[in-house]
Amino acid sequence: MHLLETLFSLPPLLYAPLLVGSLCLVFNYLVYSRRVAQWRKSNIPFLTPSFLIGHKYFWGVGRNSATVVPLDRIYQENKDKDLVAFFVTTMPVVLLRKPALIKQVFAKNFNEAFETGCAVDDESTPHLLSQSPNKSLWKAHRNALSPMFATTRLSGEGFAKIRSHIAHMSAHVEEKRLQGKPISTKEVAMNFVQDIISNTFLALNDNSYEKKGELRKFLESFTEPGWNNLLKVFAQLYLRGISKLEPLQIVTTKHIESMRSLLQKQMEQRNQSGGNENDLIDLLIRLKEQDQDRKSDSEMDVTNEMISLGLSLLLGGNLGAAVVDNMMSFTMHLLSLYPEYQERIRQEVEEVMKKHNTTEFTYEVVRDLQFLNQCLRETARLYPNTSALSRVCTEDFTPAGTDYNFKKGERIVVDPYSIHRDPEYFENPDVFNPDRFSPKNRDSKSIDAFLGFGKGPRKCPGNNVGLLIASTLIGSLVQKYEVRPHSHTKQMDAYDFHPRSFAIVHKDDVLVDLMPREVLAH
Numbered sequence: 001m002h003l004l005e006t007l008f009s010l011p012p013l014l015y016a017p018l019l020v021g022s023l024c025l026v027f028n029y030l031v032y033s034r035r036v037a038q039w040r041k042s043n044i045p046f047l048t049p050s051f052l053i054g055h056k057y058f059w060g061v062g063r064n065s066a067t068v069v070p071l072d073r074i075y076q077e078n079k080d081k082d083l084v085a086f087f088v089t090t091m092p093v094v095l096l097r098k099p100a101l102i103k104q105v106f107a108k109n110f111n112e113a114f115e116t117g118c119a120v121d122d123e124s125t126p127h128l129l130s131q132s133p134n135k136s137l138w139k140a141h142r143n144a145l146s147p148m149f150a151t152t153r154l155s156g157e158g159f160a161k162i163r164s165h166i167a168h169m170s171a172h173v174e175e176k177r178l179q180g181k182p183i184s185t186k187e188v189a190m191n192f193v194q195d196i197i198s199n200t201f202l203a204l205n206d207n208s209y210e211k212k213g214e215l216r217k218f219l220e221s222f223t224e225p226g227w228n229n230l231l232k233v234f235a236q237l238y239l240r241g242i243s244k245l246e247p248l249q250i251v252t253t254k255h256i257e258s259m260r261s262l263l264q265k266q267m268e269q270r271n272q273s274g275g276n277e278n279d280l281i282d283l284l285i286r287l288k289e290q291d292q293d294r295k296s297d298s299e300m301d302v303t304n305e306m307i308s309l310g311l312s313l314l315l316g317g318n319l320g321a322a323v324v325d326n327m328m329s330f331t332m333h334l335l336s337l338y339p340e341y342q343e344r345i346r347q348e349v350e351e352v353m354k355k356h357n358t359t360e361f362t363y364e365v366v367r368d369l370q371f372l373n374q375c376l377r378e379t380a381r382l383y384p385n386t387s388a389l390s391r392v393c394t395e396d397f398t399p400a401g402t403d404y405n406f407k408k409g410e411r412i413v414v415d416p417y418s419i420h421r422d423p424e425y426f427e428n429p430d431v432f433n434p435d436r437f438s439p440k441n442r443d444s445k446s447i448d449a450f451l452g453f454g455k456g457p458r459k460c461p462g463n464n465v466g467l468l469i470a471s472t473l474i475g476s477l478v479q480k481y482e483v484r485p486h487s488h489t490k491q492m493d494a495y496d497f498h499p500r501s502f503a504i505v506h507k508d509d510v511l512v513d514l515m516p517r518e519v520l521a522h
């Protein structure tokens with residue numbers, strides 16, 4: 001009583017913050033103690049939280065990589081455990097450490113741990129596939145988009161489009177080289193993948209090497225690392241209450257309206273030209289035709305469902321198509337440090353072209369570049385793009401063969417970076433060794449431990465499209481040039497990642513020098 005009297009005798013400007021601060025501490029204590037008691041009862045080992053800050057390692061956010069370094073330290077320090085729970089500020093999470101348990105929860109218990117933790121509240125709100133509010137809607141959208149994930153769509157005429165982008169990219173790098181400048185892998189890769197995606201999904205004929213295309217600008221607003229995007233993802237994952245505010249939304253009203261007008265323009269054009277490109281625009285027009293009520297409607301009005309499909313395809317699960325450029329940039333970095341693997345790619349390109357009786361890149365050539373595909377998968381192992389795969393329990397369950405009781409609402413995370421560098425699953429894990437992905441070397445242990453494209457029914461559906469685009473870029477560059485390091489002469493690790501990104505992206509652009517092979521031959 002005496003304490004309260006003293007407090008209220010202070011000027012309001014002084015006691016109000018003290019009062020609010022004290023209430024926060026009480027609330028914080030209650031949150032921590034309730035969850036800790038639950039973990040204890042559920043047999044889930046946990047790390048005792050520090051007041052207000054949860055786990056101390058997350059205080060490095062903004063200095064080191066946003067999540068890779070803290071998660072890796074927790075992973076390393078709890079080697080004896082299958083799983084370990086802790087708090088990120090006031091957000092409780094359970095980190096699954098063992099691939100067998102991850103497979104169990106992500107695949108076998110999919111029905112009980114279906115959500116990714118950033119679902120929208122309302123079915124009609126335009127959203128990404130990863131934000132689906134319920135399983136039936138997620139399934140319907142994933143099925144509707146499935147023809148877009150088939151790589152055969154990019155054979156024949158589809159690959160003719162890709163060849164025009166190889167020509168744009170080649171002209172760009174040759175111009176830079178003749179000016180004596182290094183090549184920005186970020187720029188080359190980003191323009192390449194985003195122009196191909198614009199062209200093959202949306203029939204936009206961009207050449208971003210000359211002028212940034214419409215889609216390129218749109219996608220950049222989602223993927224550019226920085227405080228703004230970091231805060232948005234953080235709010236979606238950990239501050240569910242305030243994440244409903246418009247500036248904290250991942251998909252803002254402005255994005256929705258840009259997507260609506262882009263789709264509308266392309267659908268109207270297609271309706272007039274009557275062409276059949278087997279792309280997203282045709283898919284949306286078919287969807288509209290199937291809708292009996294709107295059959296007679298000649299206007300190409302774009303529904304929220306169409307916007308959701310467009311966003312999901314272009315941005316994927318974790319701001320997706322953009323991950324392909326990241327993968328290509330890291331591959332160029334690694335290959336610049338391992339010239340012997342560049343030579344093997346060159347030999348493979350020559351042999352496969354000979355087999356298909358051609359001197360240029362075709363769908364069949366790229367499809368058959370097995371060793372190059374291994375190099376890309378090995379890149380995804382060392383630099384897995386997603387710092388944390390996440391699921392939220394939608395029901396209580398106990399994974400088979402364990403006595404861990406997961407409660408509805410529990411957030412589960414998986415840290416691909418640490419598992420991919422664990423010698424228990426990958427021998428000499430820090431070494432870039434594409435042969436570990438050869439069919440003869442792959443074993444069930446490493447197959448289970450590889451999480452570069454996720455796990456279970458929510459696994460990346462676009463991985464083969466992404467790998468095809470990446471193989472085309474890397475194959476055509478390495479065939480013509482020797483790639484040499486310019487900015488990064490040492491293999492990057494977690495401390496080289498961008499501190500303000502949840503994705504694993506390098507903080508400084510990777511620059512390389514290109515030496516034409518015919519010059520080297522003389």
Ligand code: HEM
Nearest residue numbers: 129130316317320324452453454455458459460462466467
């Ligand atoms: C080759 C580079 C790519 C990598 C490394 C990659 C990685 C991933 C990862 C890690 C996930 C999360 C999976 C999980 O939570 O279990 C994911 C989901 C997803 N990706 Fe990809 N991705 C790539 C390319 C693409 C492309 C090119 C597309 C689209 C054409 C795409 C579309 C998606 C979609 C739609 C999801 C959400 C799946 C769902 O929630 O059901 N991805 N991707």
